[in-house]
Amino acid sequence: MIALLTRDLKLAMRAGGGFGLGLAFFLIVVTLVPFGVGPQSDLLSKIAPGILWLGALLACLLSLDRVFALDWEDGSLDLLATSPLPMEGIVTIKALAHWLTTGLPLVLAAPLFGLLLSLPTPGYAPLVLSLLLGTPALSVIGTFGAALTVGLKRGGLLLSLLVLPLYVPTLIFGAEMARRGVEGLDTTTPLLMLAGITCGTIALLPFASAAVLKVNLR
Template sequence: MIQLFTRDVVLSVRSGGGFGLALVFFLILVVLMPFALGPDQSVLAKIAPGLLWLGALLACLLSSDRIFGMDYEDGTLELLATSPLPLESVYLAKAAAHWFTTGLPLSLAAPVFGILLNLNLEVGGVLCLSLLLGTPALSLIGSFGATLTLGVRRGGLLLSLLVLPLYIPTLIFGALTVNAAALGKELDGSLIPILAITLGAIAILPFFSAMALRANLQ
């Protein structure tokens, strides 16, 4: 499982792997937003928490169909399915590698990008924490969607339609937490629902994903 995780991370960082795509997409969104909305700092600070969470979410979705797509096309997935590694572990390793190369850098970069939207660093810290807890759920749900749309040509569209509704709870609780912090409220356990979604996804989705993989490899 570790070996598959390491291999996916290595493949993603090497040329043609797509590492940085999510981060650059996120950066473009944040940089262009003040041009689109005007330079009013109070407006920017007001929408910054929601915007940063939405940007991170879309950036995660952007690379989701590659999680299994590449391995499916070149036959690696069939070979993995016949190896001693259970498909549940294959799913978890690949979702973890996706988070490590998209969710983690996005979470760490978000407070810095927040400065561009006039978000102060204290709120940026809460943003970073909420993303760190929430982006694993995004990667897990995205990977699950990728197992369902395996083998569908240009499955990215179908994947987005399937996955976006499942992303909504994470987005609501994530943006809610950061908005509350921006208004100067205490954290008061508002991170717990985000953590709950992530833990729930870890507990449930490997089994459904393995089922989907098995069905799609028939």
């Protein structure tokens, strides 16, 4: 399992896709927003948590079709399926690798981008914490979507259509927590809900993803 994880990470590094692309996309979204809504810093600071959450979500989405696609094309996914590893384990590792290459860099870069959007000082800790808690759920849900569309030629658009509605609860609680942090309100409730969703998806969704992947490999 660890060998699979390191292999995936190495591949992501070498292809230069995962790490750089997601972050660059995030940066572009953050840069474009002021062009769209105007440079007033009070407006920006108000919408900053939402923008950062949306940017992270879209950056996550962007890299999802790569989760299984390469392994599917060169047949290593079939090899993995016949290996003694349970499919649920493979799926979880894939999600973890996706999170390490896209989610984690986004979390680390978020304070910097918050600066660009003049995020108020009390907002930083809740923002980073909410992203840290929420992005694993995004990766796990996204892996489910990627497993659904793995065999399809033009799965990219369909993947977004399938995955985005599933992102709604995570986005709501994550952005709510970040917003409450900015306004200096109590963040406990959204924090607990967000953590609950993340734990629930990590615990249960790999079974669905594995089932779907097995169907697709049949």
